[in-house]
Every structure is written in structure tokens, then in C-alpha cells.
């Protein structure tokens with residue numbers, strides 16, 4: 241796990257990948273809650289196999305933004321295209337189908353606490369039986385749990401797990417449907433630095449193994465530096481600045497600099 | 502707000518509508534009534550269309566029965582016992598003690614059994630659903646279900662309402678039986694009435710017109726209890742304080758609704774059976 245500072249193991253050492261048609265394409269997204277204008281024309285593209293990090297102050301609308309990508313919130317205005325489909329024009333069935341392609345890791349893990357870990361992982365599978373591989377449900381569950389290093393917790397309830405373990409189980413639950421895109425809402429918040437590093441390594445490994453594209457929201461600059469192919473800074477409801485981590489650290493704009501001080 | 506309708510895409514405003522000139526208290530009340538009605542409408546919209554969550558429905562039936570079984574039995578038993586003990590002296594005074602079984606039987610089957618069971622369930626099941634769904638909402642578990650491509654309304658709300666609606670009449674029947682057993686004990690030890698005589702008297706005094714309205718209204722009791730509990734929980738926000746409030750108001754509103762339904766049930770039964 242101490243490979244974190246090894247430049248070879250970090251994604252940011254790789255050149256930004258911006259090849260192929262974008263998996264996520266959003267333009268001019270506006271979202272208000274009453275008089276609170278949270279997003280004011282946000283633009284963003286996510287390319288295949290890219291790790292895109294979004295940084296912003298608390299309350300700047302990062303969670304609202306990625307909720308707009310899975311239909312948990314709907315923008316007041318703007319274009320949201322996921323895998324080439326306009327999210328705002330999908331029927332419920334099409335939307336549910338699309339949602340299996342987009343994994344979402346919640347800020348608070350959001351494990352179903354009346355169910356065991358096994359049942360938590362079974363839940364999405366049972367609802368999308370076409371996603372069950374020939375190896376069978378049980379093997380898939382154990383293999384996915386193994387890939388996050390927690391196969392021994394399979395019969396435990398979420399209340400018996402630590403915060404870091406819950407985060408990893410939630411990740412496993414997201415991975416089990418093999419999504420093409422994964423959205424991480426502050427994957428390392430509330431974890432100690434060592435556990436945070438483990439989660440970061442896990443995200444990088446999953447990205448490498450499954451060739452997923454990810455959007456990672458974070459406050460954690462270490463996390464951003466290690467993971468990001470590209471960073472977007474969300475200020476005042478727009479994509480204020482954009483570039484690789486190195487480009488942004490050398491950006492002279494005071495609002496950008498405020499993040500790296 | 503938009504979530505109540507199970508479809509986040511619809512939003513509408515009521516700006517400048519005459520409705521906005523009503524006093525705020527009345528307006529809030531009407532809004533709440535409207536939301537609960539919409540929530541109920543949504544239930545009926547989902548209950549007839551697949552996919553059906555049979556496993557979860559069975560699980561919820563088990564939960565409802567299991568959670569309230571002991572409490573309903575205990576209160577029913579004590580109610581039967583106490584009712585007999587209290588009424589007996591007066592009946593002796595009037596020389597009508599032989600009417601005890603029929604009187605207790607009618608009182609329990611028509612009114613006390615259903616209402617008592619419903620109130621106990623409002624406290625036990627309604628608040629439980631409010632708290633459970635409320636905390637699922639607050640910890641984003643409901644959102645997690647939604648993004649995993651499952652309709653959380655169908656999985657969580659429809660199954661709970663259906664389970665409670667189906668289980669409450671059964672609980673009422675059980676409570677009736679146990680109440681009558683309690684009342685029989687009093688009659689047996691104080692009046693030396695035999696088991697056969699007591700229950701023959703009870704069943705002779707009961708007619709079909711007693712059981713049908715009582716059972717029918719039990720279905721409605723179950724429906725409103727779970728409807729309010731689920732509504733309060735499913736739409737709760739404002740963090741953990743909201744969860745407590747959801748559980749609490751669920752009990753209050755469900756209890757009031759139980760009495761309102763009871764009142765209407767008696768009026769309707771009166772028309773059909775000429776009580």
C-alpha cells in the first residue's frame with residue numbers, strides 16, 4: 241500500500257486520456273433549490289478510462305452535480321447525456337437500464353442496514369438477472385468481496401463494520417453490476433489517512449482492471465493528485481478551471497490557488 | 502416534494518393560485534392531505550404493475566405479524582378480562598347476567614377488537630415504518646436503491662402497505678379470540694359458566710353482519726396505518742431529527758385516521774345492514 245508515492249503507480253503520471261466519444265457529456269446545467277442557485281451553467285465531459293476529479297468547497301454543489309448524472313436530481317436547464325443517451329428524455333425502464341451502467345458510491349456508503357453484506361450485494365444482482373455471469377451469483381459475490389479484501393464479512397450486518405469497511409463494501413456493491421462509469425462522492429472523507437490511501441489504491445486498481453471511467457469528488461488533495469487524469473474546479477456553480485493537477489497547481493488565479501495553499 | 506409522486510421529473514408550482522391566500526395552518530393541512538392522497542394514488546398505480554416483489558411482501562407480512570403479535574394478544578386478553586369484570590356487577594344488578602357472553606361478544610367483535618388492535622398497530626407498526634423509512638431516506642439508502650435500478654417505492658412502500666392491509670384483519674381475528682378467552686375466564690370463575698355454554702352464547706348472538714363490517718374496516722385500518730407510516734418516513738428530510746418527527750407524527754395521524762375510518766365504517770355498515 242506504500243506505492244502511493246511511487247510515480248509509476250499513480251494515474252496522474254499518465255498523460256490525460258481524452259480519446260473517443262465522451263461517455264458523459266453535460267452542457268449548461270443549471271440547478272436551483274428555491275433561491276439557492278447551486279449550479280449555474282456547468283459544462284463537463286468524461287472520456288473513456290479517464291479519472292476525472294472534481295474539487296470544490298463544501299456546499300458548492302458537487303453532490304448535486306453527480307446526482308444529476310443518475311437522475312436523483314433533475315437539472316432545471318441544460319443537456320445531460322450519458323453513454324450517448326439524453327437522461328432527461330428516458331422512460332423509467334430505460335433510465336433503470338442506464339443506471340446499471342453507472343455505479344454510484346454515496347458519501348455515507350448507504351449500505352442497506354437491515355440486510356447482511358451478502359444480501360446487500362445480492363440486491364442489485366437479483367434485480368438485474370441479465371447481469372449474473374455464468375459463474376453464478378454466489379461466486380460473483382465472493383469474488384467481488386475478495387477484490388475489495390473483505391470476503392470474510394459476507395455474513396455480517398453493516399452495523400458490525402467500520403467506516404472504511406463500509407466504504408469498501410459499498411464499492412463492491414457498485415462493482416458487482418460491472419458498470420462502465422463509476423461516480424465516487426468523496427470516497428475518502430471521514431477516513432484516517434492510511435485507510436484513505438487504501439481506498440485510493442483500490443479505486444486505481446479497479447480502474448485499471450475493469451477499464452472503467454470515473455468521476456471522483458473529493459476535498460482530499462492527496463487523493464486528487466494521485467488519482468486524477470484531469471481536475472475540474474467547481475466554483476460559483478461553474479467549471480471555473482480545468483486541467484491536470486500540475487497545470488492547476490501552477491495556475492495563478494487566486495480562486496484556484498486557494499485550493500492548493 | 503416531487504419525490505412523493507415517485508417521479509422526480511414532475512414539478513409544479515402554485516404561485517398566485519387562490520389557494521395561497523388561505524391561512525397558513527389550513528394551507529399546510531390541506532397540502533399534507535393532498536400529499537398523502539397523492540402518495541396513496543401512487544400506491545395504487547404501482548400495486549397492479551409488475552415487477553411484483555413477492556419475497557419482500559412475505560417478509561413484510563412476517564414482520565408485521567411478528568412485531569405486533571405479543572402486544573396485540575396481551576392487550577386483547579386484558580381487555581376481555583377487564584371488560585367482563587367491570588360490566589358484571591351492573592349486569593347482576595339488572596338481573597341480566599345471562600346476557601354477558603352475547604354483550605361482550607358483540608362489543609369485542611364489532612368495535613373493541615378492531616379498534617384496539619389498530620391503535621396498537623399504529624403505535625407499533627406505523628411508527629416503526631416511519632422511523633425505518635425515515636432513516637433509510639436520511640442515510641441515502643433509498644437513493645441507493647434508486648440508482649441500482651430498483652423502484653424503491655415499489656420495494657419499500659407498496660410491500661409494506663400491502664402487508665399491513667392483509668395482516669391487520671388476521672391480527673384482529675386473533676385479538677378477538679383472545680379477548681373472548683379472557684372474558685370467558687371471568688365468566689367461568691365468577692359465574693361458573695362452562696366453555697361450551699359461553700361460546701355457544703357468543704356465537705348465537707353474532708351474525709354475519711357483525712363480522713363482515715368489522716373485517717372490512719380492519720383492512721382499511723391496516724391500509725391507513727401503513728400509508729401514513731410510509732408516507733412520513735419516505736418523505737422525511739431534515740436529518741435525524743426528521744426521523745424522530747416522522748415516527749411520532751405517523752402515530753398521531755394514523756390514530757386519528759383509525760377513528761375517522763371507524764366512524765365512516767359504522768355509518769356505511771348502518772346503511773347496508775340496518776344495525
Ligand SMILES: Nc1ncnc2c1ncn2[C@@H]1O[C@H](COP(=O)(O)OP(=O)(O)OP(=O)(O)O)[C@@H](O)[C@H]1O
Nearest residue numbers: 273276278296297298299300301302303304305347
Ligand atoms: N434536496 C435539496 N433541497 C434543497 N437544497 C439542497 C438539496 N440538496 C442540496 N441542496 C443545497 O445545494 C447546495 C449544494 O449541496 P451539495 O450537497 O451538492 O454540496 P457539496 O458540494 O456536495 O458539499 P459537501 O462537500 O459538503 O458534500 C447546498 O447549499 C445545499 O443546501
Ligand SMILES: [Mg+2]
Nearest residue numbers: 302303347425
Ligand atoms: Mg457532497
